Every structure is written in C-alpha cells, then in structure tokens.
Amino acid sequence: MVKIFLRQSLALFALSIALSYTSVAQNSLLVNFGTSSCSGSGEPAFSLIKNPLTDSTSSLITCSMANQVPDIFAVFVAYNPKNNKIYIADIRTFTETKIWVLDIGLPENITCPSLLDSTPDYTYSYVSNNFEFDNNGDLWSFSNYNDTIGQCKIDKFDVTTGNIINTRTVQFPAGNFPASITSGDITILPNGRMFATLGSFPSRLYEIKNYNTSTNATATFLDSLPQSCYGIAYLNGQLEITGTDFSGNCYYYKYDIATNVLDSVKNFQEGQLPIDNTSITPSIGVTKQLVNMVKVNDNTADLTYEIYVRNLGNVALNNINVSDNLAAVYGAGNVSNINVSFVPGDNAANLVLNPSYNGSTDTSILLAGQNLNNETSVNTDYFLKLRLSFRVTNLNPAATYMNSAVGSATIGSMGTLSFSNVADSSNNGPESAVDPNNNGNATEPGENTPTPFNFSTLPVRFISINVLSVDKTSAMVKWTVATPTVSSDKFEIEYSVDGRNFKSIGELKIDNSNQGSYSFLHKNIPGGNLFYRVKETDIDGKFVYSSIVVLHNKNAPNSFIIYPNPVNNNVTITSTTSGIGKTQILLYDAVGRQLSAKIMSSAIEDINTASLPAGTYVLKVDNNGTITTQKILIIHK
Structure with missing residues (x-):
C-alpha cells in the first residue's frame, strides 16, 4: 500500500568526452x-x-x-x-x-x-x-x-x-x-x-x-x-x-x-x-548545472558547477555521498584551485565536506558515514546543494566536455542480503530536472544527461561587480566585463533577500560590443541583507552569471521593492517580514480607480497584470499607514 x-550497486564515474554513460539499476x-x-x-x-x-x-x-x-x-x-x-x-x-x-x-x-x-x-x-x-x-x-x-x-x-x-x-x-x-x-x-x-x-x-x-x-x-x-x-x-x-x-x-x-x-x-x-523506497536524484564560466587565457577557464542531491524516496538513507571525477573529464593535472562549498541555506542536514577531495585520487565530496533523511512536510534536511569551482587548463576548443556527478547511498547492513546501494548519475539542469517525468525514478533513459561545456563558446567574462547604497533607499549595482562582448545579447540584474531565490529586477540590452562598464539602479529597497548578481546571455542562449555581491542595508527596515518596471504580465512586491499580514497592496489606473487590493501573506507577492491594457498605473503599498507609491508602466511583449 x-x-x-x-x-543496485553501480560502477559509475564522472563522464569525460571519451566515456560512455551506463544507466544505474534500482533494487x-x-x-x-x-x-x-x-x-x-x-x-x-x-x-x-x-x-x-x-x-x-x-x-x-x-x-x-x-x-x-x-x-x-x-x-x-x-x-x-x-x-x-x-x-x-x-x-x-x-x-x-x-x-x-x-x-x-x-x-x-x-x-x-x-x-x-x-x-x-x-x-x-x-x-x-x-x-x-x-x-x-x-x-x-x-x-x-x-x-x-x-x-x-x-x-x-x-x-x-x-x-x-x-x-x-x-x-x-x-x-x-x-x-x-x-x-x-x-x-x-x-x-x-x-x-x-x-x-x-x-x-x-x-x-x-x-x-x-x-x-x-x-x-x-x-x-x-x-x-x-x-x-x-x-x-x-x-x-x-x-x-x-x-x-x-x-x-x-x-x-x-x-x-x-x-x-x-x-x-x-x-x-x-x-x-x-x-x-x-530508497531513492536518490541528482542534477548538475554549469552556473559560471570565466575565460582566463586561450586554453584556460574558471568553471563553477552547482550540484543538487535529493532523497527522492520514503526512507532515510545511510552513507550519503557525491562523487565527481574531474580528472576523468578534463585530464589528470589539468585541474587546480578546487573549491567546494554548500550553497547557503541548502544544507539543513548539516552534512560535512570531505577536506581531502581533489577531483582525481579522492573523488568523494562528502565525508563518509553520513545520513540524509526522507522528505516530510516539516523538514528540509532531505536535500543538499553544492557549489564546485575550479580552474581547468589545456582546454581544446573543438571538444565538448561532458561532466556528471554521482550521488550514492545505502540501506541495510553491509555483508547481508538486506544491504542495497542506491545511486543516480546527474541530469543536466537545475533542481527541477531531477525527475522530469515525475514518476519518482530518476535513473530512467533521458534523465541522466551529462552537463556539457565547450570552451569555444564561452560567454562574456565578468571582471568585477559591486553594489552601493544610494540615498538609503536604492542600490546601485555596477559591473565591468571584458570587451569586445562578441555575440552577447543582454544583461539581467537579479536580486534575492536570502541568497538562494533570485528574481529578475531589470534588463539591459548589449548594443555596443566595446562597452565594458554598466550600472543599474534598484529603487525602494528593503532593509536587511540584499544579494545581487548579473546574468549575461548570448544570442544563442548560452549564459553566465557574475559572482554574488551583498548590500547590508540597515536604513529601511519597513520599505518595499516593486519590480520589474516596465511590467509585462506580473509585478512583484517584496518586503521584510515586518510587512507580512499587515500590509495592503492597492493597484489603481491612471484616473485613480482602484483595480485590486490584497494583503501581503508572504515576503514576496505577485500581482497578475496580464489582463490589464498597456498603460500607466499606480501601485500603493500601505504598511500601517506608511505609504509607498510607485508608478508602473505595463507593456505587453
């Protein structure tokens, strides 16, 4: 019922361009x-x-x-x-x-x-x-x-x-x-x-x-x-x-x-x-995505991957681990400056990293002998997310490097019939790609695609990024990229209040390939720690992120962020927790007629504008009599 x-037990390794992938059985x-x-x-x-x-x-x-x-x-x-x-x-x-x-x-x-x-x-x-x-x-x-x-x-x-x-x-x-x-x-x-x-x-x-x-x-x-x-x-x-x-x-x-x-x-x-x-149901699912690529010279790049590991089953798992054999993919001696960390907020299980991991002779990222609980409605210790960065040299521009991480765990007692291995080779993409057909089995054909990297198609290189407070109510994000920005399409400025969940707050088209410096003003910022990053997207859809910078804003504990502006089909209002449950959001048309009203029930609220005609509107946020008003322009793309 x-x-x-x-x-079942497996013999999987990270995939290089010369290795073929073999699906892992279950037991x-x-x-x-x-x-x-x-x-x-x-x-x-x-x-x-x-x-x-x-x-x-x-x-x-x-x-x-x-x-x-x-x-x-x-x-x-x-x-x-x-x-x-x-x-x-x-x-x-x-x-x-x-x-x-x-x-x-x-x-x-x-x-x-x-x-x-x-x-x-x-x-x-x-x-x-x-x-x-x-x-x-x-x-x-x-x-x-x-x-x-x-x-x-x-x-x-x-x-x-x-x-x-x-x-x-x-x-x-x-x-x-x-x-x-x-x-x-x-x-x-x-x-x-x-x-x-x-x-x-x-x-x-x-x-x-x-x-x-x-x-x-x-x-x-x-x-x-x-x-x-x-x-x-x-x-x-x-x-x-x-x-x-x-x-x-x-x-x-x-x-x-x-x-x-x-x-x-x-x-x-x-x-x-x-x-x-x-x-x-002992079960594990893994995804891996390339989140940053920086060209160092004609055959060297700095790469950053994110690896998501989740207990997909209904039983706690023993001996949870993640292996990533970088040497098998990029060649022994070509990988250096390895750094592994947990993404902030994504290690509720309090797992410990293996300090000896080197991507070659020691490919286990976690210390041995740790457990990962299964999911219930009250726990968040059933998954983890790792950030793996390193420098790789002697890259071949004509090669596509296919890389996988392998998650593994056990139940039962070693040396007995009850002992069973569970394992999954990563699927390319974000955490939502862990089980694409939603049948609970992450090891099926098409669900273990290695993550590709091609040096010849490396997007723009970020040189620097920083953020400064402006008049205590706004944040100025500035960044510099290497030029020329050949084949680059646009920058998207993203913002987060927790360092994990980012939302786009603006976009800049790249019209001048020789322009290296850019800035974006983020208005009506809330108090607390504010995280920013910039995403560059090429014409062919390839993209790269800048590093994340933090603004420690202690000057506006009850303010709100309203974005994007102009608006297409959705406008978002974010607040500190002080506004939850007591802040009213009111939307008016250009002649002052009230179109909608709602109470903020979470730190982020969305207002659907898809059915509204293009034009100018006024959004009013009332927090116990403290009013924030902003004009928004709806332009349906």
Missing part, C-alpha cells in the same frame, strides 16, 4: 502481507522481498504475525515514511481498528521486530477501507461510496487516534465507476502522487488527483485489470498490482507510470499469497 524503489523492496504459500497454508506474516520485478527475487525477512492476528483476512499493512516503521491494522470486527507498530531496523538494518506484543499499540473505533501513509505520517482511506453518481469520500486520519483530519469528495469518471471501494488498495508515491485499484470483476486502476488540496479530488481512469486485484505497491517508477483467486493462483500485473502500459500477468513473487502490499 505504499511505494518503493532502490538502486526495490516489496512488502507483502499474506502467507508464505499461495495455497494459503501457513501462519499470517509479512515479508520484505528484494528485486521484486526481476528474475532474482529473494525474501529478506518473513515475520510472523500469528500472535497478533488469527488469520490473513481484514488485515492491512502499510509503511510509514515519517518514522521508517511498518504498521499492521486489523479491522476484522468492523467496529474497531487494532494497530501494531513494527520497528524493522531501518535504515541501518532490516530484521523482524523482537518481542512483539500481542496487545496492539493503538485501538480506536474508526474503521478504514484502505490503509496507506503519506510522507507526513498521515493515513488515507476511501469511505461512503455512492455507486449511482460515482462519488466517495477520501479521509485523512490520525494513525494514533483514528480522528479524521479532513475529508474530500472523490469523483470517478462516467463509464468507469468502480464496483466498490471496499475491495482494493491505494499507494502514495514519495512525490505525493496517489494510485488505487478498486472493485472486482473487473478491478479498475485509477490515479487520484488533488486529494490533498482544499478542493474536491478527481479519479482519472487508467486501465481495467484482467483479474481482480486487491493490493498495489510502487516499485521502480512502476506499479505492482496484486491479487489471488484463493485457489492456488497468485499473480501480479506491472503498470508503467511513464508510458501508461499494463504488462502481462506474472506469478506473485516467492510463491507467496498476497493479501495487502506496501513498499519501501
């Missing part, structure tokens, strides 16, 4: 509640099955539940990503739910829980039709089905009390209503997507959308299953949908989320009887 995918863990024999003989138990979608499956552990439940019927299993534990629920009386919480040792070990008490950890009156955790440790279940109109409720409830947190309506598509919701199962991917198999004769497969919003949810019909299926789990970017006829026939179907293809039926793994399923 949950989700899974791992990656998923399927959790099955049932019996060890498809015939139904044997005591009720749950098993963890390794390599479930391969020809080399193996049962890591089989843990008896005979002291807790008398048989396999009306019993659910679910994995809770919030605490990395297995939960067993018994609803056989249909008047109460009994729940046992099972610690199987994740992520360091995988073993059956010891001294498991027959007394449940929780007992309450709420009885669910389904039993599946999201990443925040809340349970989900369908209820109150009306098969005439194809609607039911989906309940989010507290596992410790059975109290319903919220309820939404789910609408099923006409012509494909499920026969019932009491027969079936749901699974939630680590990225939040929900799928369900419901009904029998036939069972139908759905994706449930918008279930965790303030609006009603909708069910998108995906396929009818040839046989009745009562269990579902997420494995390696695919769904395993399971069933039995209780007459010696135990089976599963594989459904590819990315291609929407249902595979042919197969015998259920390890000859077991499936009653309910869940999964454990």
Whole structure:
C-alpha cells in the first residue's frame, strides 16, 4: 500500500568526452502481507522481498504475525515514511481498528521486530477501507461510496487516534465507476502522487488527483485489470498490482507510470499469497548545472558547477555521498584551485565536506558515514546543494566536455542480503530536472544527461561587480566585463533577500560590443541583507552569471521593492517580514480607480497584470499607514 524503489550497486564515474554513460539499476523492496504459500497454508506474516520485478527475487525477512492476528483476512499493512516503521491494522470486527507498530531496523538494518506484543499499540473505533501513509505520517482511506453518481469520500486520519483530519469528495469518471471501494488498495508515491485499484470483476486502476488540496479530488481512469486485484505497491517508477483467486493462483500485473502500459500477468513473487502490499523506497536524484564560466587565457577557464542531491524516496538513507571525477573529464593535472562549498541555506542536514577531495585520487565530496533523511512536510534536511569551482587548463576548443556527478547511498547492513546501494548519475539542469517525468525514478533513459561545456563558446567574462547604497533607499549595482562582448545579447540584474531565490529586477540590452562598464539602479529597497548578481546571455542562449555581491542595508527596515518596471504580465512586491499580514497592496489606473487590493501573506507577492491594457498605473503599498507609491508602466511583449 505504499511505494518503493532502490538502486543496485553501480560502477559509475564522472563522464569525460571519451566515456560512455551506463544507466544505474534500482533494487526495490516489496512488502507483502499474506502467507508464505499461495495455497494459503501457513501462519499470517509479512515479508520484505528484494528485486521484486526481476528474475532474482529473494525474501529478506518473513515475520510472523500469528500472535497478533488469527488469520490473513481484514488485515492491512502499510509503511510509514515519517518514522521508517511498518504498521499492521486489523479491522476484522468492523467496529474497531487494532494497530501494531513494527520497528524493522531501518535504515541501518532490516530484521523482524523482537518481542512483539500481542496487545496492539493503538485501538480506536474508526474503521478504514484502505490503509496507506503519506510522507507526513498521515493515513488515507476511501469511505461512503455512492455507486449511482460515482462519488466517495477520501479521509485523512490520525494513525494514533483514528480522528479524521479532513475529508474530500472523490469523483470517478462516467463509464468507469468502480464496483466498490471496499475491495482494493491505494499507494502514495514519495512525490505525493496517489494510485488505487478498486472493485472486482473487473478491478479498475485509477490515479487520484488533488486529494490533498482544499478542493474536491478527481479519479482519472487508467486501465481495467484482467483479474481482480486487491493490493498495489510502487516499485521502480512502476506499479505492482496484486491479487489471488484463493485457489492456488497468485499473480501480479506491472503498470508503467511513464508510458501508461499494463504488462502481462506474472506469478506473485516467492510463491507467496498476497493479501495487502506496501513498499519501501530508497531513492536518490541528482542534477548538475554549469552556473559560471570565466575565460582566463586561450586554453584556460574558471568553471563553477552547482550540484543538487535529493532523497527522492520514503526512507532515510545511510552513507550519503557525491562523487565527481574531474580528472576523468578534463585530464589528470589539468585541474587546480578546487573549491567546494554548500550553497547557503541548502544544507539543513548539516552534512560535512570531505577536506581531502581533489577531483582525481579522492573523488568523494562528502565525508563518509553520513545520513540524509526522507522528505516530510516539516523538514528540509532531505536535500543538499553544492557549489564546485575550479580552474581547468589545456582546454581544446573543438571538444565538448561532458561532466556528471554521482550521488550514492545505502540501506541495510553491509555483508547481508538486506544491504542495497542506491545511486543516480546527474541530469543536466537545475533542481527541477531531477525527475522530469515525475514518476519518482530518476535513473530512467533521458534523465541522466551529462552537463556539457565547450570552451569555444564561452560567454562574456565578468571582471568585477559591486553594489552601493544610494540615498538609503536604492542600490546601485555596477559591473565591468571584458570587451569586445562578441555575440552577447543582454544583461539581467537579479536580486534575492536570502541568497538562494533570485528574481529578475531589470534588463539591459548589449548594443555596443566595446562597452565594458554598466550600472543599474534598484529603487525602494528593503532593509536587511540584499544579494545581487548579473546574468549575461548570448544570442544563442548560452549564459553566465557574475559572482554574488551583498548590500547590508540597515536604513529601511519597513520599505518595499516593486519590480520589474516596465511590467509585462506580473509585478512583484517584496518586503521584510515586518510587512507580512499587515500590509495592503492597492493597484489603481491612471484616473485613480482602484483595480485590486490584497494583503501581503508572504515576503514576496505577485500581482497578475496580464489582463490589464498597456498603460500607466499606480501601485500603493500601505504598511500601517506608511505609504509607498510607485508608478508602473505595463507593456505587453
């Protein structure tokens, strides 16, 4: 009822122009509640099955539940990503739910829980039709089905009390209503997507959308299953949908989320009887992008990359690391002045860098033996972002240098069957490129593209950049570039209040290739630390960033920034936290008619101007009687 995918051991290195890329396999863990024999003989138990979608499956552990439940019927299993534990629920009386919480040792070990008490950890009156955790440790279940109109409720409830947190309506598509919701199962991917198999004769497969919003949810019909299926789990970017006829026939179907293809039926793994399923998903995703390139001489450049690493799964990862073999790409002896740092604000896990990293004989960027948690709604320690800069010489202008970083981690115990590696070779681009098709598997074809660099197409070289306060209300950004600026198109001035999230506040076209010095005045700046950088873009789309400079502005704690100006389809207002919740934003036309009003609910607010005619408008920001007024010009491009 949950989700899974791992990656098997790998032998990946950073890619040079002479190296070819090989995709990395995963190694998923399927959790099955049932019996060890498809015939139904044997005591009720749950098993963890390794390599479930391969020809080399193996049962890591089989843990008896005979002291807790008398048989396999009306019993659910679910994995809770919030605490990395297995939960067993018994609803056989249909008047109460009994729940046992099972610690199987994740992520360091995988073993059956010891001294498991027959007394449940929780007992309450709420009885669910389904039993599946999201990443925040809340349970989900369908209820109150009306098969005439194809609607039911989906309940989010507290596992410790059975109290319903919220309820939404789910609408099923006409012509494909499920026969019932009491027969079936749901699974939630680590990225939040929900799928369900419901009904029998036939069972139908759905994706449930918008279930965790303030609006009603909708069910998108995906396929009818040839046989009745009562269990579902997420494995390696695919769904395993399971069933039995209780007459010696135990089976599963594989459904590819990315291609929407249902595979042919197969015998259920390890000859077991499936009653309910869940999964454990160790997974890692990596991106890498080239963010700065400075030409030093005819064969030397200073390069800066950003590497983003994320725990994409639903279980904490051991031994997290990132490797980058620069020598394999640029040649031994050609790389120097290596500097690695965490991007400010992007190391909530408090990981430690490897001081011995040299990109050649030691390619591990992090110290060994560290962990990376999985994502929940309350944590930010499930990802990290690194900035890697160095000088490279003896560059060949005719060559394209392809570079990748490899993220790796483990779960289980070294030297045992439970041990599994997970790994991902970086995909070229920002952090949003970590899993382009959003199926939770970052190792698929097309999702591990190396990051290219070509010396002959190096954009403009920044010589200097600085920022100065002007009249305590504005910032003057000045920068100098090497000339001539051949093939250069424009500069974009970007600003941030946290050093991480930058927004464009202005643009300058490059009309004179021999002009080396530029400046930009940023008006109505707020107080606090203000970060600036300049992005240069070539005619062919290639770009380069300047370094980041900081203005420590202590003179305007309650002021606001309004940008860009002129405006196309959106104008942005930024404030210090002192304005949140008590500042009103008012927009007027040229004759003084009020067009809109809103209260700032965050430090950055956007006003959509796409529907407004081109012309002059007045934006007024009222912070407890302190008024900031600015004329804006709307020009739709």
